[in-house]
Amino acid sequence: MTVPYAEALAEFEPVIGLETHVELGTASKMFCGCDTTFGGEPNTHTCPVCLGLPGALPVVNETAIESTIRIGLALHCDIAEWCRFARKNYFYPDMPKNFQTSQYDEPLCTDGYLDVDVPLEGGGTEVVRIPIERVHLEEDTGKTLHVGGATGRIHGASHSLVDYNRAGIPLVEIVTKPVTGTRAKPAEVAKAYVAELRDVLRGLGVSDVRMEQGSLRCDVNVSLNLPGDDWGTRSETKNVNSLRSVERAVRSEVERQAARLRAGERIVQETRHFHEDTGLSTSGRSKEEATDYRYFPEPDLVPVAPDRAWVERLKAALPEAPSVRRKKLTTELGLSELDSQAMVNAGVLDAVLATVEAGAPAAEARNWWLGHLAQAANSRGVDAADLPIEPAHVARVAALVAEGALTAGLARQVVDGVLAGEGSPDEVVVARGLAVVSDEGALGEAVDAAIAAQPDTAEKVRGGKVAAVGALVGAVMKATRGQADASVVRRLLLERLGVQE
Numbered sequence: 267m268t269v270p271y272a273e274a275l276a277e278f279e280p281v282i283g284l285e286t287h288v289e290l291g292t293a294s295k296m297f298c299g300c301d302t303t304f305g306g307e308p309n310t311h312t313c314p315v316c317l318g319l320p321g322a323l324p325v326v327n328e329t330a331i332e333s334t335i336r337i338g339l340a341l342h343c344d345i346a347e348w349c350r351f352a353r354k355n356y357f358y359p360d361m362p363k364n365f366q367t368s369q370y371d372e373p374l375c376t377d378g379y380l381d382v383d384v385p386l387e388g389g390g391t392e393v394v395r396i397p398i399e400r401v402h403l404e405e406d407t408g409k410t411l412h413v414g415g416a417t418g419r420i421h422g423a424s425h426s427l428v429d430y431n432r433a434g435i436p437l438v439e440i441v442t443k444p445v446t447g448t449r450a451k452p453a454e455v456a457k458a459y460v461a462e463l464r465d466v467l468r469g470l471g472v473s474d475v476r477m478e479q480g481s482l483r484c485d486v487n488v489s490l491n492l493p494g495d496d497w498g499t500r501s502e503t504k505n506v507n508s509l510r511s512v513e514r515a516v517r518s519e520v521e522r523q524a525a526r527l528r529a530g531e532r533i534v535q536e537t538r539h540f541h542e543d544t545g546l547s548t549s550g551r552s553k554e555e556a557t558d559y560r561y562f563p564e565p566d567l568v569p570v571a572p573d574r575a576w577v578e579r580l581k582a583a584l585p586e587a588p589s590v591r592r593k594k595l596t597t598e599l600g601l602s603e604l605d606s607q608a609m610v611n612a613g614v615l616d617a618v619l620a621t622v623e624a625g626a627p628a629a630e631a632r633n634w635w636l637g638h639l640a641q642a643a644n645s646r647g648v649d650a651a652d653l654p655i656e657p658a659h660v661a662r663v664a665a666l667v668a669e670g671a672l673t674a675g676l677a678r679q680v681v682d683g684v685l686a687g688e689g690s691p692d693e694v695v696v697a698r699g700l701a702v703v704s705d706e707g708a709l710g711e712a713v714d715a716a717i718a719a720q721p722d723t724a725e726k727v728r729g730g731k732v733a734a735v736g737a738l739v740g741a742v743m744k745a746t747r748g749q750a751d752a753s754v755v756r757r758l759l760l761e762r763l764g765v766q767e
């Protein structure tokens with residue numbers, strides 16, 4: 267039983283809170299020198315430190331500290347003058363040390379904010395300030411593979427395998443304070459925050475921020491209360507892996523909680539699992555009784571005391587905020603207000619800008635992200651910005667078209683290849699053999715074949731109905747799998763048929 271979103275929010279006030287985990291793109295792990303490259307034979311990127319073998323001693327990764335400080339600065343946080351790591355003690359097979367090295371009451375960065383643009387119904391945007399509680403560093407766990415069951419879950423499995431390649435990869439956790447005052451659109455605000463945060467992180471170059479690969483993942487907290495009452499009990503939907511799902515997770519939770527509250531039932535404080543297919547979540551672990559992690563300061567690591575001059579240098583060298591860069595799109599690149607509104611709504615403003623910065627003309631960048639890529643995203647049920655393609659890829663395709671190496675049709679095929687995970691645009695061009703055929707010798711045969719196959723059409727063209735040549739051009743394009751330059755084909759056909767335009 268649920269209450270429709272708008273109705274629920276007319277009756278109850280929402281409070282949301284987002285915990286975002288970001289895998290840093292460092293070359294080595296958080297506390298050892300192991301390789302962080304994704305994939306690799308299971309358990310080959312491991313050593314005594316990340317396997318937690320007795321006597322192994324961890325050392326802090328300086329680049330991870332630097333990246334975390336830069337994230338904190340970009341989010342307007344205070345940077346601790348002195349802080350320590352802590353042991354979070356619990357047993358789980360994907361965590362070989364029996365504790366996670368994390369930060370507890372001494373996080374590296376505290377008390378910041380991020381301003382996000384939230385689309386307004388009638389057009390335009392509204393700035394909502396999201397308060398940030400903390401940004402801290404911890405390490406990722408390994409991965410468990412459940413074998414033998416139908417669904418890949420532990421239920422029904424005959425046995426499980428553990429891969430520790432991911433164990434010890436630096437993970438930054440960014441936690442918001444409770445966000446109040448989102449009124450009728452907590453889901454939209456949550457999505458806009460994660461999108462903006464991802465753009466900030468991408469701009470910092472600290473992570474590849476791929477939600478579908480799990481390098482950026484969110485836990486979404488939601489509660490409802492009656493106006494004037496204290497905040498309600500929250501639920502926490504875990505590991506939400508796309509922007510669209512962030513929005514849907516909040517929406518479905520508002521609808522579910524409102525129905526329970528209306529019926530006089532209470533909300534159980536629990537974790538929930540979001541299901542991509544249904545857009546709904548199911549109950550997970552109860553959090554009514556707090557787990558005692560027996561946190562204590564990590565005795566094997568020295569405290570972290572970032573030099574103030576270093577922090578100042580990092581601050582001075584921060585890249586422009588995405589919001590500032592976005593303003594440039596309209597002021598410097600001459601895109602219309604309408605265009606930028608459409609791009610905000612589609613969540614691709616930053617992608618368009620990054621594509622322009624990678625060398626594409628603004629109009630081309632706009633066309634790709636609002637055109638073919640928007641369609642591709644739509645048919646996959648994801649947001650365009652979540653597609654597995656980089657702005658630099660799009661810019662490269664645009665450059666290939668400008669050079670005449672690809673036609674518009676071939677360019678779309680190249681982009682589809684990139685989306686299908688076949689590699690970079692240049693790799694797809696080679697692998698799929700996609701290159702414009704403008705060599706007249708090579709086209710000659712296809713042109714002759716088209717004329718021979720459609721003698722009636724050819725006769726019409728000879729008789730002066732030049733428009734009919736389109737059918738022949740189409741046949742040649744089809745025969746060359748779209749790789750011919752259509753204007754060259756048309757000229758060759760008219761030459762062969764002795765027609766002058």
Ligand code: ADP
Nearest residue numbers: 281282283284442443444487488489497498500
């Ligand atoms: P936990 O480890 O239990 O997940 P955290 O403090 O790490 O706790 O994160 C809790 C998140 O939930 C934070 O983003 C916080 O702002 C948010 N939060 C706290 N109280 C509420 C509430 N009543 N409703 C919604 N969100 C809340």
Ligand code: MG
Nearest residue numbers: 285485487502
């Ligand atoms: Mg949590």
Ligand code: ZN
Nearest residue numbers: 298300313316
């Ligand atoms: Zn290691």
